Amino acid sequence: QQPVQSPQAVILREGEDAVINCSSSKALYSVHWYRQKHGEAPVFLMILLKGGEQKGHDKISASFNEKKQQSSLYLTASQLSYSGTYFCGTEGSGGGADGLTFGKGTHLIIQP
Amino acid sequence: NAGVTQTPKFQVLKTGQSMTLQCAQDMNHEYMSWYRQDPGMGLRLIHYSVGAGITDQGEVPNGYNVSRSTTEDFPLRLLSAAPSQTSVYFCASGRREQYFGPGTRLTVT
Numbered sequence: 001q002q003p004v005q006s007p008q009a010v011i012l013r014e015g016e017d018a019v020i021n022c023s024s025s026k027a028l029y030s031v032h033w034y035r036q037k038h039g040e041a042p043v044f045l046m047i048l049l050k051g052g053e054q055k056g057h058d059k060i061s062a063s064f065n066e067k068k069q070q071s072s073l074y075l076t077a078s079q080l081s082y083s084g085t086y087f088c089g090t091e092g093s094g095g096g097a098d099g100l101t102f103g104k105g106t107h108l109i110i111q112p
Numbered sequence: 113n114a115g116v117t118q119t120p121k122f123q124v125l126k127t128g129q130s131m132t133l134q135c136a137q138d139m140n141h142e143y144m145s146w147y148r149q150d151p152g153m154g155l156r157l158i159h160y161s162v163g164a165g166i167t168d169q170g171e172v173p174n175g176y177n178v179s180r181s182t183t184e185d186f187p188l189r190l191l192s193a194a195p196s197q198t199s200v201y202f203c204a205s206g207r208r209e210q211y212f213g214p215g216t217r218l219t220v221t
Contacts, residue, residue: 002154032210041202041212042155087154099145099170100210102155 001025003090005103012078012110020073020106022088031064031071032089032100035082042087045073050093075108083110114138116205116213124219125193133188133216135203143207144186148172148199149215155202161186193220 003024012018022031030049034042046057048064048071059076075082085107089100119134137144145160157170161180175197177189190197198220204210 030208032208034210041214042210044209044211047208089155098168099157099160100155101157101171102147104152104154 002101003088003103005086005088005106007106008104009107010109012108014080014110014112015077018075018078018082018108020075020086020088020108022071022073022090022103024069024090026069026090027093028064028066028069028090029093030091031062032091033062033071033073034087034089034102035084036087036105037084045086078108078110080110080112083108116203116211118201118203118213118216120216121214122217124221125190126221127193127195129193131190131193133190133201133203133218135186135188135213136184137186137203137205137211138184139205139211140183141205141207141211142183143205144180145170145204145210146176146178146186146188147202147204148197149202150199158188158201190218195220 003022006021032047033045036042050066062073064071085105087102087105089102116137142163146158147155149155156172158176159178161167164180164183167178201216203213
């Protein structure tokens, strides 16, 4: 089952914060976050394994609530370079190598 | 390091034709996968491989075939192209952190 991402799209001014949510109907082993710019390939941002560990990179961080099967991506003080489509990919609780299931994406537009 | 390479970048096929999309990686990853991306649908897994000689189906495998004879290469074959296979195809290498190739834009008329 495809995870559900919200919102579908968001427009921000540079410097504002954003939260993107990812929710699954199945038990999860991990959640992956990727960003894709128009006409380019997706680029890995971070992975969160079950255990509720929060990861961060610069001003982008994420959390994973395995009991609720939800993950959130936090973008703080957004920059123009953050524009793009953000995808979450989920891996089932078996932890086996059966591939990622991606959400439909969240379009993020940062305006100057 | 080239990372993940895909050829061709663009391709137009007629219905019923067959073709192979090439994918190669130089990172010595055991895990490789193929996705298709359609507008508003996100990335959907077609096939994946956990190592040479081992492949398995993903979410949308019908109409596609894969093989993995070496660690480096993971070609995707379209057996008899259909308009519904018009899409952008991405190959990825690595499991926990997936590195995507630049993609192949395929149009089937």
